[in-house]
Amino acid sequence: MTSDLTPRQKSILDFIIAFQREHRIAPTVREIGDHFGLSGPAGIHRILNILKEKGYLLAEPGKKRSWRFSDHAAMSGIPLLGNIAAGAPIEAVAVDGDDLPLSPGLFGCKECFGLRVKGDSMIEAHIMDGDLAIIRPQPRVDSGTIAAVLVQDLLTETTLKIVRYTRAVLTLEPANPVYAPLVFKGPQRSRVRVLGKYVGLIRKIGV
8 A cells, every 4th residue: 555655656657667568677766767857866855765665666876777776666546636627736645544446457457546527527537526436657658648738847736538549639628618728838738647447437426
């Protein structure tokens, strides 16, 4: 379980796990920084050392790709990190000690996390206010995919939208005609970072 991690620490751990499982090698510090839009390595090293102290990462001194996730990082449940906006971007807040007692395999994932939906901009995709959106960590999604994204390179700013892109334009599109899409052109596209792909939801029925 990872309830002792901040959203930033958990995001970096999720990226390392997803990267290592996809590429069969650990990411470099530069690759971690590039993914999160961070220019300097100092802050990344600080978080990596915290993750190591808490037992989530292993490191081999002198190696370029030294940061590997440990067995402790392989969670049996689905951590609930906080809130995600189905509307305007809002702050994602960690929910300490709150994990979903479900296997990620139920959603076809080796690793995933939950975010509570706030707002109604995704209702035509059958995603409603109060639902728990299940997200599979990955840095890229196909055009037309619903994803959790970070806006303006800020790890605390998240929103759930349909991601559409061309060579010059990236659009974060709602599934509710009441809301306008968020459009990023040219270099502005680098302000948007994909946190992960939406793979399912959990809805509480009744009270």
